[in-house]
Amino acid sequence: MVDFEAEFSDWYAANSRRVSSSVLGALLDPEIAEECTAEAFARAWLHWHKVRKMDSPVGWVFIVAVNHARTLYRRKSRAEQVAAKLQPLPDISAAEDYDEALWHAVSSLSPQARKAVALRYIADFSEAEVAQALGVTRGTVAQTLHRARTQLAKVLNSDSVKEL
Amino acid sequence: MNESLLAERLQAAINARTPTLEQVRVRAGVIRSRRRVRRIAVAAIAACVVAVAGVATLPVLGDRPIASADAAAFLTRMANQSRTVQSGATWFIREVQIYGDETTVRDMWVSPTNVRSIGTEQGTGLWYDLTSKTSIFSAGNADLSWAEVSNLPTTAGDLGKFLIDHATGDGTPEMRLFTLAGDCLRTLPLSPEVTAAMFEVLATIPGVTVDQAFTDVLGRRTAAVRLGDQGFLIDSDSSMYLGEYALDENGSTGFARATVFSGWLNSMADTPSDLTPLTPTVARSTNLWQVNVN
Numbered sequence: 044m045v046d047f048e049a050e051f052s053d054w055y056a057a058n059s060r061r062v063s064s065s066v067l068g069a070l071l072d073p074e075i076a077e078e079c080t081a082e083a084f085a086r087a088w089l090h091w092h093k094v095r096k097m098d099s100p101v102g103w104v105f106i107v108a109v110n111h112a113r114t115l116y117r118r119k120s121r122a123e124q125v126a127a128k129l130q131p132l133p134d135i136s137a138a139e140d141y142d143e144a145l146w147h148a149v150s151s152l153s154p155q156a157r158k159a160v161a162l163r164y165i166a167d168f169s170e171a172e173v174a175q176a177l178g179v180t181r182g183t184v185a186q187t188l189h190r191a192r193t194q195l196a197k198v199l200n201s202d203s204v205k206e207l
Numbered sequence: 208m209n210e211s212l213l214a215e216r217l218q219a220a221i222n223a224r225t226p227t228l229e230q231v232r233v234r235a236g237v238i239r240s241r242r243r244v245r246r247i248a249v250a251a252i253a254a255c256v257v258a259v260a261g262v263a264t265l266p267v268l269g270d271r272p273i274a275s276a277d278a279a280a281f282l283t284r285m286a287n288q289s290r291t292v293q294s295g296a297t298w299f300i301r302e303v304q305i306y307g308d309e310t311t312v313r314d315m316w317v318s319p320t321n322v323r324s325i326g327t328e329q330g331t332g333l334w335y336d337l338t339s340k341t342s343i344f345s346a347g348n349a350d351l352s353w354a355e356v357s358n359l360p361t362t363a364g365d366l367g368k369f370l371i372d373h374a375t376g377d378g379t380p381e382m383r384l385f386t387l388a389g390d391c392l393r394t395l396p397l398s399p400e401v402t403a404a405m406f407e408v409l410a411t412i413p414g415v416t417v418d419q420a421f422t423d424v425l426g427r428r429t430a431a432v433r434l435g436d437q438g439f440l441i442d443s444d445s446s447m448y449l450g451e452y453a454l455d456e457n458g459s460t461g462f463a464r465a466t467v468f469s470g471w472l473n474s475m476a477d478t479p480s481d482l483t484p485l486t487p488t489v490a491r492s493t494n495l496w497q498v499n500v501n
Binding site (some may be wrong): 047048055059060063064066067068071075077080084085090091092146160164165167195 | 378
């Protein structure tokens, strides 16, 4: 018999960090990202007997987290949403390695492009895996990522562009 | 733009707070409770609908679909058949457990009216006083006392509620309920009425299917009642419980038990002597329930 608990613990230890960072990269809201990541992992644990058999459990958790964020935002009043948008990102900017230019550049991307960028460059997914997780074709992913990189280059200051 | 540098810079810049495994587990418990409250609400609404429309349904799992039509019909037939089985003073099971290369035989008697005891080997086994409040019967993740076992509800609705309350542990609610109900049939001295109600509860679990031509590890043709990668076996002629199995990751049988006999006897002296070609020579095990086969 499979020891689901031990298997889930190992999988969690190996993947929790990159999932959390990918969700934050897609949502750009540390508080919501943390909340949604915890919710998604909890659901993964509850359904582990099914999730473990999926091609990409990490992709599943990412999508559940992002969808949960959508639900949370929907619940928020319009005023709260506006206020939330006006707020800075205190947790990130307080960090020693805060890269303001990059953060600003990523926030200028569309939600779908951010998801693709987060999965491809933070979670280290291949383009095919990103396509599967987002439910689009590989060509669409390649195009989305290309546009995202172009846009990032435009938004970032000239020094940052040279660095990249 | 260089992709690897972008990835490096993004990964360095975006360091999210990661919930601990413990936080995830606590949250899973909250989600489970939330779902349970939702189920209770749905069941209450369903009960109102039943009361108004006069439709007879079992509100065991609320608003979800029941077992497959074949399985529901089969389990209902087994329920009706169980009601015709004679009860007795002593309940006896002999089962063969196969797990990898290891084979063990377990015998168990329960004699509530005569000796009020339960043991692994007639006359010499370890015995329990059934009148104590100790929970000596195990099924699923539940430990039950004799008082609970002997007073199990005889209607599917009430039995379903009891089982849902005791179906704790991991997995989906359906799987937990299925495992507990199957274990009850396997290991508890159930009256014919409770056995019948147990089959009716099983018929309300969504996703349950039946394969009426399943060959078990002893080569017997049985009916396999299944949910996911687990199942238990029934003799479709007598409704006697015949064993259980679980599939491993590769889809082959990773674990199996074959019940050679399960049922009520008039007395312990009536224990059949020719149940199986396996002749267990008893070596006392630290596990109360297992008698090794040499």
